Amino acid sequence: MPIAVEVTGNGQISLDAANPSSNADTHFISLEIFLVSSTTQINMTVASGPDFLTNESGSVRHLNFDVPTCIPAGDYNVCALPFMDNSVLMREGIAHVLRGGYDQQ
Numbered sequence: 001m002p003i004a005v006e007v008t009g010n011g012q013i014s015l016d017a018a019n020p021s022s023n024a025d026t027h028f029i030s031l032e033i034f035l036v037s038s039t040t041q042i043n044m045t046v047a048s049g050p051d052f053l054t055n056e057s058g059s060v061r062h063l064n065f066d067v068p069t070c071i072p073a074g075d076y077n078v079c080a081l082p083f084m085d086n087s088v089l090m091r092e093g094i095a096h097v098l099r100g101g102y103d104q105q
Contacts, residue, residue, distance in 0.1 A: 020050035040074040
């Protein structure tokens with residue numbers, strides 16, 4: 001299953017921010033992507049950690065996820081919209097963990 005993530009927020013975030021070792025005030029440390037289904041009750045991690053962000057350059061990152069054969073057919077969503085929901089941002093030295101609108105400082 002091909003997955004593509006545009007990491008600059010349509011140009012609103014610098015390309016350097018997609019680099020987990022960036023010194024930019026705002027940057028990704030990690031990006032988590034999940035395959036979820038309320039129908040089949042499956043919640044599966046597709047990508048976790050900084051590797052997905054560092055595997056290629058440019059503003060779009062690509063992943064070809066091989067869905068395991070043990071996963072039943074059904075309606076699934078790739079969950080990470082907005083893609084910052086399960087990521088950690090660094091802004092002016094304060095870590096914000098954004099989860100579904102909850103901002104923990």
